[in-house]
Amino acid sequence: MSPFAYLRPASLDEAIAAGGDGQARFVAGGTNLLDLMKIDVEQPAAIIDINRLPLAAIEATPAGLRIGALARMSDVAIHPAIARDYPVVAQALLASASPQLRNMASIGGNLMQRTRCTYFRDTACACNKRQPGSGCSAIPGENRRHAVLGVSSACIAVHPSDLAVALVALDASLRLRSREGERSVPLDAFYRLPGTTPQQENVLRPGELIVAVDLPASAAARRSRYLKIRDRASFEFALVSAAVGLEIADGTIRDARLALGGVGTKPWRARQAESGLVGKMAGDEAFTAAADAALQGAQPQGQNRYKIDLAKRTLARALGEAAGGAET
């Protein structure tokens, strides 16, 4: 680990001032940042410990809920309003990491976590995300776990967060704070596709800090489900996951939310598949058609072709479970 200055600002304004030049990193749980610092993928000159700032509250708003960026994954997962009105969020959180890591990791940090691509994490390998212009080792290499949607010739790394998939499905947005003030950005628009600049993963400006997540309430959020498929039963990243929400009246779908994890270079919202569902009778036929639509345009590499079928089945099954009546 390279040496760094450790700063512990006493207020949000101080933190924003300290983060100004982009050479520093904000740290909350530290579970991803410290891991990456130990392997020299991250070498910040300073880290800004924001854990003592009052940003951990979960509050009701007229539109839904506001989750403070420093709320911990374990606390959000068991919050009564989350479990009741946004089950997909609670399920995605409980399917993430391990109990110890969920106690440490913050909501803001979860959304900022870096890809698990092994070439990104290995500083001896070429990686356009870590070292722009050096090439992509995954495209000709081991890519069983890599993305099939949103890929470019520069990068096929998967976005690793489960939570982000659930939040993108529910139209969550982020409150971002910088020296210029505060702004709101839809989470789906927050993440960028890799294109030719995979090192730019989001629209965060240098020194800008996520302070909260705004989660709008909806009937689809109340009837929602997260289904995660992985190589082992627990404590593992997704091969494929699906976050779905449905509003159904008299057997007819009024509103549908679909997002996929483990297959995209960003949390993958499937809007076209959603609009295809609206007005249809809830059932296997509609769900299978939606799953096919969601994977339109998928581009497999050497070893990850299986993800296309797996994602379709996962999505169709999640829709079936969400429609099944149980609002769990």
Add this chain to the structure above:
Amino acid sequence: MESILPCGSGLLPDAALQPIPEVGMPAPDFSLPGVGKRPIRLRDFRGHPVILAFAPPGWDPGSAEQMAVLNQAAAGLLPDSVRLVGIAMDGPWCSLAVEGEDALRFPLLRDFDPAGGVAHRYGVYGKRAVIVIDGEGILRWKAVMANGILPRPELVADALRAIAPAGEGILAMNRRQFLLCALAASVVLHLWPDSAHAETPAGAPAAPAPKPLPPQARHVTLKVNGAEHALALDTRVTLLDALREHIGLTGTKKGCDQGSCGACTVLADGRRIKSCLTLAAMEEGKAIVTIEGLAQGERLHPMQAAFIKHDAFQCGYCTPGQIMAAVALVREGHAGSEEEIREWMSGNLCRCGAYPNIVTAIREAAAEAKT
């Protein structure tokens, strides 16, 4: 009078700011706990080239299953007429058995914790590294790699050049130097056995990193098992390393050091966390409880007693972390069924496979806690 830095010592702020020795500079002295009472000091080996290996605990170059890897790596470097037939460790001495020749002995100091004081002093904190010091006490070669990095063939060539006499080619080296260098290269390759034969993918090499800051020191007060400890720590020190290396509470274990294995689990303000993925400075002000803080005097915590009763471990290395996680699990109310216990213990690995007994112990301790 040179100052001697004990292995694993706390680094005082001024020590942290001493320059890191580069190739060609005198190697700073240090002492290691020796066999018996007498510590081993680097200066004791003056006259012999010395290899320092900063490797995971338990690494043994002489063990049978590792000989094949070492021999394979050395084979490519040694002349055809020289065949390495064995490596044995006798305290700090490494003995190379060579077919038809007398054994070659030289010091190989290998029990360095990558997070200890010597690693700090040599600028390889948290890294896997091999350092070669010549008989005059001058640092001659340093190979540093972060975990998970592929070794590069150039490293071996660098090592050969480092030991070759000035102005002469590699072939001018005598056989002893050559063997030593071959062993050093083998050691480096061996430290990453899985990746030693992997190809380094094509692409432009990484740009040189900007010159790093000097190490930064900070005063940190930690509250552990009810006692306060005022420490002067490098900012990079994790809670785990602070507990083990600076406070001396070695019950909390370092397994993977990357949040995967759970051996380092402790409680912070009553919540279970992985102490390897948080900085000591970040945990200031919290009440930390380690495995040493569970028993009441001679009376074991019920979870400790249940682990013993049900034989819930074999080698015991993961056990402190398992017990700390299990104590938290019961408080969280996740001991309802065997399935639930397994899911909520998934952050703790046991390579001996004691899982069935661990689950049984937790069920019993949880049932007792209710009554």
